[in-house]
Amino acid sequence: MTTPSDSKTVDPITLQVISGALHSIAEQMGSVLYRMSYSSIIRESQDLGAGLFDTRFNTLCESDSTPMHIGSLPGYLRGIEKSIPFDAWKPGDCAIHNHPYFGASHSPDIAIVMPVFFDGDLVGFAANTAHHVDIGSATPGLIIDVPDVFAEGMLLNGVKLYEEGKRNEALWKYIRDNTRVPDLVMGDLEAQIASAELGVRRFGELLASYGKSTVLTACDQLMDYSEAMLRREIAKIPDGEYTAEGFLDDDGRNRGKTLPVKVTVRVAGDGVEVDLTGSSPQVPTAFNVPFEGSTKVACYFIFRALLLDTYTNHEHIPQNEGSFRPVKVTAPEGTIFNPIMPAAAEARFCQIQRVADLVIKALAPVLPDKVTAGNSATLSFAAYSGVRPSGDYWVFLEVNEAAMGGRPRSDGPDTVEELMRNTRNNPLEDLGMHLPLICDRYEVRDDVMPGAGKFRGGCGVVKSQRFLTPGFMTHESDRHEDVPWGIFGGGPGSVGALTIHNAGAPADVHHHPAKFSGLRVEAGDVATYISPGGGGYGDPLERDPGKVLDDLLDDFITVEHAHDVYGVVFDAVDDGYGFTVNGAATVARRAALSAER
Structure with missing residues (x-):
């Protein structure tokens, strides 16, 4: 294992070249992964992340993918270390990992990690994560109402899928035999392996071109630079304690019992703490959040998004570990944002979306030119599934768009993947060619007015999917109760909804809660998702x-x-x-x- 690089500095031109090379490697890794994958959640939605890491598990570079994935990979590496110490790594090894209590973002996000050796020394890791369609959980694709983490499906805790280039066939067979859609899952794993192999090769080429000492020193300088840039921006915020509160609809089982979310942001000098004390105790379903792999990552993301946005900074600021360092995250054990094993924690995205939104709300009085009004700040993650006449399962995961709140200088964007999601929509043509589903409606929401303001809130989306055969549906979402807020005189946005009716009886519409598991549906049933809309920014009379x-x-x-x-x-x-x-x-x-x- 290498030690941290010495104090020698790299000249600015070489530093910039190495910085560009690192980012290019991460982008290539991400491109290989989504272009080679089989499932639409990776191939089309690009629900993935890839990058390079040093032996201290620092993020050296990351693909321009879903923030949740790449920010969580250091947690995966720390979890894997408990099973695979440094002296157990060999060239050609490949580890697989998804355990939510050992750093993973949640169990469907499987990581592939390969060591990078140079001149016989372990110098770092190439790694990626991707959301898999089905890992054998209690309900196809997604889960919410389950009793513990063991019902989430396969838990792979830092085990070697390859040892010195030789595949562990027993483990490979185990994974294949424990998913409902083995062709998709195994194909996606092969894409992940190819992505990591590319990262190992490209990192090695970079080390050979400039020398190990120069590259690792440059990595340290780039991380220090990103940290300094974020600290510079934090220091501009007045010291103090800023608080915002909201709530989540329910835990997916106990209807009518809302879950409080409280965010306190403490700014002191050039550092900041996000304290989630006062939020809901952990719940008996999968509606909990892995602390290392998801809660912390959400807090890292929102400060980078608020203060280091690419389009509002003149300087290029590399995406690396440095932007995580100034942010401390606190969540008491036994709460929804830091559950205790064996609590299930698969359905965790709506909660971290709300944390990000509440951080924005808390800081609005001191950052009026950087914040938005209330965003949709949820997730519509739908799992559609069924059994073909052959007896084989089909499973489709879909992430639906929502809307952002009004902004200091422009309206909130309509029908977008807002805040932490950054996934693409799935082409309807792809859906129709491969699955017994038909999209009957896909358009901007028109049943409510946008949140009024000098800059109005974004309009939500409406999407209706019709089953052509009997099947099942699980839906992970929220915000049917807590309305996105207006700000600085702006009006509130609108909450979401989900209905199901049969095409043969369109007037018989059934309203469903935001989250439910394993709902049986019949041929002709139409599930319609209506997303929340964003709040308005500023006085409507000034529009x-x-x-x-x-x-x-x-x-x-x-x-x-x-x-x-x-x-x-x-x-x-x-x-x-x-x-x-x-x-x-x-x-x-x-x-x-x-x-x-």
Whole structure:
């Protein structure tokens, strides 16, 4: 094993070249993984992460993928170390790992890790994670209402899938025999292995080109630089304690019992702590969050997103371990964000989305030019499944879009993967070619108005999937109760919904809770997901009347809503559009609304 590099510094030009090479390697790893994979959740949605790591488990570089994956890999490596010490690694080894109580983000996110040797020394690791379609859990694809972590499916705790280049055939067979869709899972594992092999080879080439000492010293400098950049931005926030609270609908079993989420952000100098004390105790279902692999990663992500956004910083800031160092995360054991083994913890994404959203809310008074209004801050993760006439299972995982809150200088984006998700939608053509599902509706939500504001909240999405055969559905989501907030005078957004009806009886609509497990459905049943919409930013009376007209013409709002909320008055005209803004009447109406306040 190598020791940390010495104090010698690398010149700026070489440093920049090595930085670019590292990022390129991570991107190549991610590209190999999603291009070679079989399941749509990886191949299309790109629910994955890849990167290189040193022997202290620092992230040296990461692919531009889902933040949840790449930020969790150091936790995977620390968990694997408990099973595979450094002196047990050999060239050609490959470890597989997904245990949520040993660093994994959650059990369906399986990591593949390979050691990188140079001149006989272990210098680091190439690793990736990807969300697998089915790991043999109690319900196909996803799980929520299960009693413990053992019901989540296969738990692979730092075991070698390859030893010195030779595959462990017994383990390979075990994995194949314990998933409902072996062709997809094994194909995806092969893609992960190819991705890690590429990382090992490219990292070795980089070390050979510039020398081990130079590359490792450069990595240390790049991490120190990213840390310094984040600390610089944190130091601009006034010292203090900032708090925000919300709640989650339920745990997937005990309906009507909401789960509090409390976030306290403590800023002291150039460091920050996110304290989740006061949040719900752990629950008896899988609606808990692995602390190392998910809770901490959510907090790292939100500060990097708020303060080091690529499009708001003039400097290029490498994505590496340095951006994690200034952030401390606290969550008492036995709570929803730090459960105690053997509590199940597979359905954990809605909770960390809400943590990210509440950090934004807490810091809004001191970062008004960087925050958003309330975002959808949830996840619609649906598992559709069934059994073919051959007796084989089909399983499809789908991540549905939502919306962001209004922003300091622009409206909240409509129908996007907001906050921590960063996954792509699945092409409907791909769905229709391979599965007995038909998408009947996929459009912008039109049953409510967007959150009003100087910059309005984003509109949510509506998606309806129709089963062509009998099957099963599990849905992991939230925010049917807690409305995304408006900010600085903006109006609230809207909560989500999920309904199921049969195409043969469209008027007989059944409303379902946000999360449920293993629901039996029949041919013709249509599941419709309606996402929450974002809140508004700023006073609606300050919104550009031209933008209000645009919203009217896009059918996002009505004439009455524009008059009552935005104080904008329209005249009907015969110009192909139907309306134009009456400037004088709008000034008068806004003055009247302002006086009423």
